[in-house]
Amino acid sequence: MDNKKLAVKERLQLLVDSLDGAEKTNERLSNCKSSEEMLEILLEASSDLALELTREDLSQNPPIRDWIWWKNKEALVNLGDNNLRYQKDSSGKTRWDPWTIKFFKFLRIWR
Numbered sequence: 722m723d724n725k726k727l728a729v730k731e732r733l734q735l736l737v738d739s740l741d742g743a744e745k746t747n748e749r750l751s752n753c754k755s756s757e758e759m760l761e762i763l764l765e766a767s768s769d770l771a772l773e774l775t776r777e778d779l780s781q782n783p784p785i786r787d788w789i790w791w792k793n794k795e796a797l798v799n800l801g802d803n804n805l806r807y808q809k810d811s812s813g814k815t816r817w818d819p820w821t822i823k824f825f826k827f828l829r830i831w832r
Contacts (some may be wrong), residue, residue, distance in 0.1 A: 724772050732772045733782055736763065739770055756780075756789040 724732060740746055746766055752758045760776055762832060767774040779785045 724770070728773055729774070729778050729782060732767075733778070733785060735770065736767055736772055736774065737784060739766065750788075759789060 724735065727735075740750075743766075746762065749762050750759055754764065760779055763779050764774070764776060767779075780789055
């Protein structure tokens, strides 16, 4: 099958699956000092698998996006404006399911 014809999310899933058990790559990723170093390693892995993922594909789609945010020590959510969400998502989107929101309301950390 031609990987180029797959959707970005499917190609990302193939990349993530390939990293499971790839000790050398995982060690290199864990030793990165910045998200840019991580992106270089992930782009290299993508190229090796002929996935043709771009830097933007990796930095804007989960789960890679979240790994990069974590490496940069950026907050995953904003709490200050009463709208829990990923920082780079639009304000209309939320990653919380209704049960979680009810739980937050019960704890009085969501209004």
